[in-house]
Amino acid sequence: MGEQDQQDQQDPGTVREVDVVVVGAGPTGENVAGQTAAGGLSTVVVEAELVGGECSYWACMPSKTLLRPGSALRAAQRVPGVGTGDLDPSVVLTSRDEIVSGWDDASQLEWLDSAGIGLVRGRGRLTGEREVTVTAGDGTTQVLRARHAVAVCTGSAAAVPDIPGLRDSRPWTSREATGAQQVPPRLVVVGGGVVACEMATAWSDLGSQVTVLARSELLSRSEDFAGRLVREALTERGVDVRTGVSATEVRRTGAGVVVQVSDGGTVEADEVLVAAGRRPRTDDLGLAVVGLTDGDWLDTDDTLRVLRDGEPVEWLYAAGDLNHRALLTHQGKYQARAAGDVIVARATGAVVDDGPWGAHAATADHSAVPQVVFTDPEVASVGLTTAAAREAGVEVRVVDQDLASVAGTAVHAQGYTGQARLLVDPARQVVVGATFVGQDVAELLQSATIAVVGEVPISRLWHAVPAYPTISEIWLRLLEGLGRDTALTR
Structure with missing residues (x-):
């Protein structure tokens, strides 16, 4: 019998003890739960809405499904000889409905069951140390007690400013x-x-x-x-x-x-x-239990433990949007993997690798966050921007290149328009930021992310030869803009 089936047989009002309780079953919460369950800890997730969360039903997946047809049509129109066409809005909206499974989370429930993760439907609230009380839609309650950790992964919601009448x-x-x-x-x-x-x-x-x-x-x-x-x-x-x-x-x-x-x-x-903008979904979360205030963003250390007056609450973790480190699904999942694995390590007495870039530390949140804006043109970036470097007092060498200058873009689209920027730390001779704007530049981002995270020396990047004719050849143009001067003076 799966964990999900076991949960369905329990009566409301009971107290259930497990190793880990995860509040919020969006992508972040699911990944925390997946890591702790895979590590042998009994795990239950609490969710008041749909399992799969904002990204699956109201953000990433439906928005990109709405954006893709227009982007694809314009891309086709920029290729000589392809011809033109029109979008059918009704078909696009139907495709969006299919992507979100008609706002039905049955497939997500199947995954929870296959992973041995329990589910309690309702709104979770901290009511004691390692304790979460869940209130179901019918008003009944159930208390969950965690032997090791509680992870809050309730995400964020749209902020509505105080504009008269809004x-x-x-x-x-x-x-x-x-x-x-x-x-x-x-x-x-x-x-x-x-x-x-x-x-x-x-x-x-x-x-x-x-x-x-x-x-x-x-x-x-x-x-x-x-x-x-x-x-x-x-x-x-x-x-x-x-x-x-x-x-x-x-x-x-x-x-x-x-x-x-x-x-x-x-x-x-x-x-x-x-x-x-966004606001944290920490309303009525019961944060007073640990001396914090409901409605606030949560601060964490790099292993995602919640901080109170700069000190970690040993049993409470916060991953995803509500910790305000990087409000992006992929970063939430990255944090979740670190948090889930370190919960297992601490529970089993294993070595905790929480130093910079360690297996249990979300170091990338500070300096290597990749993001794509799926407009047309796309905007893909990672690491520092010029303004952020200036505000942080970080000296950088800035190199700009016209994306239309490479043969790959001329083949890719007629009249291609775009720009690329590379930020280099002249002292360490490594890339600390990159931004690309243009059609289909999202696929350039992982190479830039690897360069930033791996701190690949500029001298070595000269040997990462881009295939011809591709848009990736912009890397060669950017390096040529830097020159082979090892001092990389400004």
Whole structure:
């Protein structure tokens, strides 16, 4: 009998003791549970919504499914002789429904059972040391006690700013934007970050007239050329991108929504999407048990133990968005592997490898976080940006290259537009940051990530010969921009 079947037979109100309790069954929680179960520890996950979490049903998977058709169509249109076509929004939305399994988590439950991981449906709350009380939808409760560790992996939710009338206007957040069943004729997007840019791309491709209201340049945390190139591409496709403005008031009418803009104008639309950041899902988590405050982001050490006044709570771990280290699914899963493995090591008395780049440390969160923005052009980056290096007081050599300068892009797409930037630490002669903007540059990112994480010397990178003619040849152009001067002076 599987762990899942055993759980189903237990009565509400009972106390159950296991080795590890994981609160939150998104990708991060699933990976923590998978590692601890594989390490021989009895593990139960607690989930109030769908097993698989935000990424599977309301973020990564549905958003990229909405984005892919427009990207593929434009890619085909840039190849001479391929011809043109049109998107069928109904087919795209049906494909999105299939990707999220109709918002049904049955397949995820099968995986939990196959891995020997228990599931308790309901909202989990810390109620004592190593203790989680779960309240089910019908109000019944069950207490779970962990012999070794509790891992909270509840993620983040969309932040809705205090703009007059906004909440009453029933705005879309990222969930509604990825789950809508109809294409809104007019959509206004409040924000200029990743979600704002991706959803402006997707819904304009599907036929919406999109207006973007952004306080600063788009993708302001990226290199400056990234936001500029994305803005230019959106504008060319008919999106009304307004930077340097903000929404000051929103009201819903019988015909849709009216958004008052800081420049004195108004925007009328059928829906308003708020893409203004994230907040931690730590409301009512019971953090007072460890002397912390519900609703706050959690600080952790590199083994993902929660910190209180700078000291680790020995039994409490936090992985994924809620620790605010890197709000990305792949980084959450990376943290989860480290956390799950170190929980096993500490439980079994094995050696803990928690030094920099150790097996039980999420070192990459600090200096080697890869990210792709799936707009068209794509934005792929890892490590430091120029602004981040300046703020940190890190001296870097910056090299820029036009992606259209390599033969691979000329073959790949007619009229290819893009840019690449490499940041090099001149003292250590290693890459500390890279950004690529252009069609299909996401596939360049892993090589850059390896260079940053592996601290591959520039002198050795000269021997990593890119195949011809591919877009990867940009690496050779960037190295040529650095020159063979071993001092790499600025």
